[in-house]
Amino acid sequence: MKGSKKISPQAILALKEALAVIFWKKEDLRDFLKMSLTHSAILSTINWNGTKRETVKELVSRMTSKPELFTDDLVNLILAVSDLTDFSHLDFWDEDGSKRKKAKQAVEHLRSHTKGYIQITQEQEQANRRRKENEEKIAKHKSLESELSDLKSLFFKLSNNSNFQQRGLDFEKFLNSLFHLYELDPKGSFKNYGEQIDGAFTFDGTDYLLEAKWSQQVNRSDLASFTYKVDSKLKIAMGLLITVEGLTPEAISPDFKSIIIMDGIDIMAILEGRVSLIDLLYKKRRKANETGKIYVPYGQL
Numbered sequence: 001m002k003g004s005k006k007i008s009p010q011a012i013l014a015l016k017e018a019l020a021v022i023f024w025k026k027e028d029l030r031d032f033l034k035m036s037l038t039h040s041a042i043l044s045t046i047n048w049n050g051t052k053r054e055t056v057k058e059l060v061s062r063m064t065s066k067p068e069l070f071t072d073d074l075v076n077l078i079l080a081v082s083d084l085t086d087f088s089h090l091d092f093w094d095e096d097g098s099k100r101k102k103a104k105q106a107v108e109h110l111r112s113h114t115k116g117y118i119q120i121t122q123e124q125e126q127a128n129r130r131r132k133e134n135e136e137k138i139a140k141h142k143s144l145e146s147e148l149s150d151l152k153s154l155f156f157k158l159s160n161n162s163n164f165q166q167r168g169l170d171f172e173k174f175l176n177s178l179f180h181l182y183e184l185d186p187k188g189s190f191k192n193y194g195e196q197i198d199g200a201f202t203f204d205g206t207d208y209l210l211e212a213k214w215s216q217q218v219n220r221s222d223l224a225s226f227t228y229k230v231d232s233k234l235k236i237a238m239g240l241l242i243t244v245e246g247l248t249p250e251a252i253s254p255d256f257k258s259i260i261i262m263d264g265i266d267i268m269a270i271l272e273g274r275v276s277l278i279d280l281l282y283k284k285r286r287k288a289n290e291t292g293k294i295y296v297p298y299g300q301l
Contacts, residue, residue, distance in 0.1 A: 007074060011113040012064060015074075018081050018106040019056040024093040026052055033059070036080040037073045082111050145273060147181055152271040164215045171214050172198050175242065178270070182277045186210075197229065201240075203281055209233075211241040218243040220251045223259070230258045240281070242267070252295055260284045261295040269298040 023029040026048060034040045046059050063070035084107050087100045094100050154174055161167040172188070179186035179201050186201040199210035211226045218241065230239035239259035246263045262284070269275045275298060283301045288294050 007071075007078070008113060011078065011110065012060060012074075014106070014110040014113045015078055015081065016053075016056050016060050018103075018110045019060070019077075020053045021099070021106050022081065022084060022087070022103045023052075024090055024099065026055065028089065029055075032080070033077070036077050038076070039070065039073055042070075078110065078114050081107060082114060144181070148271050148273060151178055151181070155267065155271060158214075168212070168214055171244075172212050175199065175210065175212055178277065184277070203278075204285075207237045209237060209239045211239065213242070214244040217245045217248045218251055218261075219248045220253060223247075223251055223253070223256050227256045227259055238285075247295060254292060256294055257292075259294055260288050263295075263297060266298045274298075 019029065019033075023032060029052060030043060030048070033043055037043070042059070042062060045062075046055055048055055060074075063074055084103075087103050090099045090103060151174065158167055158170055158174060161170070176186050176188055176199060179199075184201040184203055187199055197209055198212045201208050201210060209226075209230050211222075211229075213222065223241070226239055226241050230237055237258075240262065241259055242262045244264040244267065247261070260281075262280070266280060270277050270280060280298060280301075284296060287296050287301060
């Protein structure tokens with residue numbers, strides 16, 4: 001906020017008046033100032049034995065004498081005081097209502113002298129917030145691109161591995177890393193009552209079991225076995241079967257209602273940044289719900 005519109009002398013005088021009357025006890029005023037100031041250490045250098053007006057005058061004078069250090073704090077203090085609308089903390093000390101009236105008038109007077117400045121300041125804060133959000137989005141996007149590129153290289157490396165058993169194990173780890181990248185809380189492979197589960201993750205409030213296959217096309221028996229694993233769980237769950245080599249023509253059946261399928265084409269679309277894993281899962285699940293088709297490749301969605 002340095003370099004923005006200068007705080008007028010009238011606004012400084014109005015701030016002093018408001019600070020002197022918005023609290024009755026100096027302890028409450030000090031607590032308010034401590035929460036409002038970034039450089040709150042200045043409060044320990046002020047004489048608190050005099051009247052509130054004397055204390056406030058000393059504080060504001062010191063802050064205005066060092067604008068390079070306290071300009072932002074003055075702005076924050078103006079905003080904090082101007083935001084005050086509830087003066088019920090004065091009730092105990094205010095027998096005739098005069099203290100609340102004086103405090104309310106002082107705050108309104110401050111607002112009248114800082115309205116334009118506050119608007120400019122808030123616009124700057126909003127602009128800074130938007131810029132920061134955009135910078136974070138850009139940084140996150142660059143990080144995502146970089147990590148997807150690394151995973152793409154790993155995927156190609158796996159495709160050249162002639163040890164199919166080892167490739168299958170490494171493929172599970174690869175998928176775990178991919179699902180971590182999209183913050184889907186993946187779990188590694190585990191055994192459950194003798195069943196081998198390649199992994200699990202959570203998407204859009206639903207738990208999914210994961211089955212990963214590479215060495216050959218998935219057939220009807222594979223789908224039936226995985227569907228049984230999903231359907232036999234006590235809680236509501238779905239399944240995602242990932243098959244790099246695709247499916248045999250006779251594999252798909254209307255009996256398989258609790259799973260959706262991804263293939264190698266889908267994986268490459270994700271790794272090349274043509275679609276996010278989140279969007280692809282959402283579209284596949286929606287297509288399955290709308291049409292009953294559990295296997296629709298990326299290019300046909």
